[in-house]
Amino acid sequence: MVQERARELNRIQKVLEGANIKLSSVVSEIDGKSSRDMLTMLAAGCNDAKAMANKARRQMRKKIPQLEEALHGFMGEHQRLMLDSMLKHIDFLESHILLLDKEIHEKMEPVSEQITLIDSIPGIGERSAQVIIAEIGTNMNQFPSAAHLASWAGICPGNNESAGKPAREAIF
Template sequence: CNKLDAALQRCGFRLSNYVSTIKSKSYQSVLQAIINGMTNPEELAKMVHGRTINKHGRDKIKAAVSGLFSETDITIFRQTKEFIDTIERQIEECQKELTALCRKHFPEQYRRIQTIPGVKERAATAIIAETGVDMKMFATAACLVGWCGLRPRNDVSNGRYKSRKVTHGNRYLRQVLIEIAWVASRTRNCFFSNFSYVQTTVKKKSKMKIQVAIARKILVALWHMLSKEEDFIDIYLKRLEQQKLMEANLKSLESKLA
């Protein structure tokens, strides 16, 4: 996708500077129109979403979709887009096959992993593909964390920290866990979002470092869930329920005393 956008920008096309992503509906509609031979800026600007036009102005959007497109350029755009569509279709087919295999051979573990906040179908299949479901391969949760490469680096000399980077490990699993951490930190009423708020807003810590910490906590929880065959238990919600129960008991006790 980035190569396709770079080829468009060489022709003076700058719409990617004004939309959230090059996979957006507006960008793809304008791109398809250019591939079909339409290069009139007035017509191309009409395909851009109204919010984008209102935010940046019609003149800017019109200038952004203007460009000098030769027949050779349009051919390159069409071939590149067909290549991208083929790859995306193959990825989708592989994902469907992987999901079917997980549901057939590991249905309980597949369901259990999705009880973690931020984990859905794609993330659950990726985790099973990388770690498997048998945690006997990892003696402790720390072993799994170290194998993934999320363990903090112990690089201290004379009281000075030379590096706080994580260790090397399975970078594919680490990338998935970091993405899950971002989603979990934005999920309302869960332990990870509360932890992220306290660490970043109250204690003023780096948001990126906190995401790594959340990913580590998710991996530790995953090890315990698969080892003990238990669903995810949200400590934050459990504490809230206990507080509500205590408040209800206090109110009932006060009413009895009154």
């Protein structure tokens, strides 16, 4: 669902480009609160770039002149309908992502201590720690050594060479 949400945001960006609206060139996040307010106004039929730019919050208020320029474009009725539909789909996905996150958190509560330990490894976040626990469990007795665990997980380094020379992978 997170990936689908990202795809939907890309579709919104494509609709905006088709309408010659360059919002993403000014804002850092097309799915931020200020951007969302502006997109909602666009979907509702607003053509007033100044009014939409005034929806900017906090740090983005400094960019109001650039926002006004970026929001000048022409959005047809079909594009508005598509934008509205995409925004509603994102809302649906976000509500379900929150629901699933809550469910995952509840199911992982019994192993929260192990998740915290794995999360303390640099480069591994809470979600990755949850996935690791879900995949291999907490009983490491099933693996005779750390190398066996790494092999089972498919993260063993390979040594592909022939006649003492490193083998090159084929590029297709």
